[in-house]
Amino acid sequence: MDKKTNVKHIPYATQWIEDDDMQAVSETLKSDYLTTGPKINEFEQAFAQYVGARYAVAVSSGTAALHAACFAAGIKEGDEVITTPMTFAASANCIIYCGGRPVFADIDPHTYNIDPKEIEKHITPKTKAIIPVHFTGQPCDMDAINDIAKEHHLIVIEDAAHALGATYKSKKIGGISDMTCFSFHPVKHITTGEGGMITTDDENLYKKLIQFRNHGITRDREILEHDDGPWYYEQQFLGYNYRMTDIQAALGISQLKKIDRFLSRRREIADRYDKAFADMEWIITPYQIKEAQSAWHLYILQLKPEYLGMSRKKAYIALQQRGIGVNVHYIPVYYHPYYRRMGYRKGLCQNAENLYERIITIPLYPKMSDEDVEYVIDAVKGDI
Secondary structure, three states, X not given: OEOOXXXXXXXXXXXXXXXXXXXXXXXXXXXXXXXXXXXXXXXXXXXXXXXXXXXXXXXXXXXHHHHHHHHHOOOOOOOEEEEOOOOOOHHHHHHXXXXXXXXXXXXXXXXXXXXXXXXHHOOOOOEEEEEOEOHHHOOOOHHHHHHHHHHHOOEEEEEXXXXXXXXXXXXXXXXXXXXXXXXXXXXXXXXXXXXXXXXXXXXXXXXXXXXXXXXXXXXXXXOOOOOOOOOOOEEOOOOOEOOXXXXXXXXXXXXXXXXXXXXXXXXXXXXXXXXXXOOOOOEEOOOOXXXXXXXXXXXXXXXXXXXXXXXXXXXXXXXXXXXXXXXXXXXXXXXXXXXXXXXXXXXXXXXXXXHHOOEXXXXXXXXXXXXXXXXXXXXXXXXX
């Protein structure tokens, strides 16, 4: 709290690092391994067990996870991959990294997630995969999406950067589709500083992912094209240095032990917001589907169109002046100049475009105190 202005400073999100996290990192710094060592495998095994997948592959970022998954899926030049425009650019960029072309399908105006009916409209003979994004932490309609994928022989790569700990029909996100990608950026549910993870039940995909994160290099004697001896290794395709460090993995292991506590607090705050804003006739609070439990990465307020005379921009600035780190998630991907230069134009996804004009993200993270939450509520009620 700024004593002179009586203004608190509350970011829209931040990490929660405790003494045991720092101790875990410190112990690793004193060990024999700093880069790829035993902590990587330990983190991967614990993560796979948590989400209910056979395999997990740790990488250097959530974007690296998406890129690796697209590579393992065989995305190449000429392929189309359907995804949502209501996401961070990485969900589409990863397709382009592999030579493919993103195809944007519109969202469900209630859940803000990609609409399965819109996915079907965009399937062509060039379609290779679908990348549904669990926007804000609320799972997409995965039964419908996987049914579409099965019918058309498509690969499903879930972007679950927002959804660690979310459940769909009582099953955790991470063990449902061909591959699922997570992010450990500091604003996410757990952090490794930067980092990401891909989960899968498919052994062949797992092996491709492992090799891709390490320059395309393998020492596996069963797949070597030549073998000069026990020192020998081969680069069999163009991979990347997407490895996570043991330092990061140690932090991730420690953070993962707290995930249920973090999720519980996020849900408490979201419930408090729901109740506080229920009587505000010009605000639409997030819609939650019955079949799923959100991980509540973000809490988004939608201003009703008939009240936009007061303007989203005016409300945004007023809340910022109260020290509240509001944000907007997201600018539709194809609005960005890079995508416009590729030929994408406004009007592709009307529901997503309409939503973008009306949304504000307010703070939601487990380290928020009850006092912080009440301060945000009071500010929203006073300034929107």
